[in-house]
Amino acid sequence: MTERHHGKSHIVSGAAGAIGFATCEILCREGAEVLMVDIAQDRLDKCVEELAARGHKVVGHVADCADPAAVEGYARAAMDAFGKIDGFFNNAGIEGTLAPTHEYPIEEFDRVLTVNLRGMFLGLRFVLPHMVAAGRGAVVNTASIGSERGLAGACAYNAAKHGAVGLTRTAASEVAQKGVRVNCVMPGVIETPLLVGMLEQMFDSVQEGMDKLGQVATLNRVGQPREVGDVVSFLLSDEASYVNGAKWEIDGGALATIRNDI
Numbered sequence: 001m002t003e004r005h006h007g008k009s010h011i012v013s014g015a016a017g018a019i020g021f022a023t024c025e026i027l028c029r030e031g032a033e034v035l036m037v038d039i040a041q042d043r044l045d046k047c048v049e050e051l052a053a054r055g056h057k058v059v060g061h062v063a064d065c066a067d068p069a070a071v072e073g074y075a076r077a078a079m080d081a082f083g084k085i086d087g088f089f090n091n092a093g094i095e096g097t098l099a100p101t102h103e104y105p106i107e108e109f110d111r112v113l114t115v116n117l118r119g120m121f122l123g124l125r126f127v128l129p130h131m132v133a134a135g136r137g138a139v140v141n142t143a144s145i146g147s148e149r150g151l152a153g154a155c156a157y158n159a160a161k162h163g164a165v166g167l168t169r170t171a172a173s174e175v176a177q178k179g180v181r182v183n184c185v186m187p188g189v190i191e192t193p194l195l196v197g198m199l200e201q202m203f204d205s206v207q208e209g210m211d212k213l214g215q216v217a218t219l220n221r222v223g224q225p226r227e228v229g230d231v232v233s234f235l236l237s238d239e240a241s242y243v244n245g246a247k248w249e250i251d252g253g254a255l256a257t258i259r260n261d262i
Contacts, residue, residue: 003030003031004030004031004233004237004238004239005027005030005031005032005086005087005233005236005237006030006031006032007031008031008032008033008086008087008236009032009033009034009035009078009081009082009083009084009085009086009087010027010032010033010034010035010085010086010087010088010089010236011034011035011037011074011075011078011085011087011088011089011127012024012027012034012035012036012037012088012089012091013037013038013063013065013074013088013089013090013091013092013123014037014038014065014091014092014093014142015034015036015037015038015044015047015060015091016036016038016040016043016044016046016047017038017091017092017192017193017194018190018191018192018193018194018225019091019142019187019190019192019225019228019229020036020038020089020091020092021047021225022224022225022226022228022229023089023091023225023228023229023232023233024036024047024051024058025051025226025229026226026229026230026232026233027087027229027233027236028051028054028056028057028058029056030233032086032087033056033057033058033059033081033082034051034056034057034058034059035058035059035061035074035077035078035081035082036048036051036058036059036060036061037061037062037063037065037074037092038060038062038063038092039062039063039064039065039092041062044060044062045060047060048060059077059081061073061074061077061078065092065115065119065122065123066114066115066118066119066122067122068122068125068126071119071122071123071125071126072126074126075126075127075130078127078130079130084130084134085127085130085131085134085137086136086137086138086236087137087138087139087140087236088123088127088131088137088138088139088140089139089140089142089232089236090120090123090124090127090139090140090141090142091140091141091142092115092119092120092123093115093116093119093120093142093160093194094111094112094115094116094194095112095154095157095194095195095197095198096108096109096111096112096116096154096156096157097156097201098153098154098198098201098202099153100152100153101155104155104156108156109155109156109159111156112156112157112160113156113159113160113163116156116157116160116161116164117159117160117163117164117167120141120142120163120164120167121167123141124139124141124167124171124182127139128171128175128180131175131178131179131180132175132178132179132180134179135178135179136179136180137179137180137181138180138181138182138183138235138236138237138240139171139180139181139182139183140182140183140184140185140232140235140236141164141167141168141182141183141184141185142164142184142185142187143161143164143165143168143184143185143186143247144157144161144164144186144187145186145187145188145189145249145251145254145255146158146161146162147161147162147164147165147184147186147247148186148249148255149255153202154198161186164184165184165186165247168182168183168184168245168247169245172244172245173245176244176245181235181240181241181243181244182244182245183235183240183243183244183245183246183247183248184246184247184248185228185231185232185235185247185248185250186247186248186249186250186251186255187223187228187250187251188216188217188223188249188250188251188252188254188255189213189214189216189217189222189223189251189252189254190222190223190224190225190227190228190250191210191222191223191224191225192225195213195222199213210222215259216251216252216254216259217251217252217253217254218252218253218254218256218257218259219252219253220252221252223250223251223252227250228250231248231250235248
């Protein structure tokens, strides 16, 4: 196993979720120490315990990623624990309710934008200063194939994920010459609890939804969280030293073509 993150310290938000935890596993396995951030303390405690039992250096930190004081707090906690922040997977998010735009609950729209977009901004706002001061660092934001397409019923989620690409490109243009890179990943249909929650609203059964949505990808299947984590690990590593302001599709080819065989 490569030690591409040996001696590095990373923050992962949404760390108790499927993609967040898979990424933490990969980063730890590749030599990193990780501050794992999530709002769900019970799930976070279990995730931290599991990785610590394997001998990895991880620290759990409960925080609401939409709360400025809490986000500033997790950035400070990483500095206190590790003395530096080499990488940041800015990953926390929610799916929100599914409903047509003309019927979408206003309060729900505000909630999704607050968590998914404002929360991403807050992560950049409070982590980037530490990286800029050190003259090095890498950030990966979580966008979505919903950053590129209109997903019916998900106006708030889509708006937030389109905004994620804009935030990524803007931050990348601002801090590149200060030694910091900012990129984003755009997962497609990935088998996560967040996806299951959406499928429960959309289909008669989760499996029916998995089978149907798997056909969106040219690989004819739903992706796995570790397949996102592997790309995030690369983008946070020195191997991606000339990648900045990019959006990486991890979608099994969904955005590459218009399927005409399903």
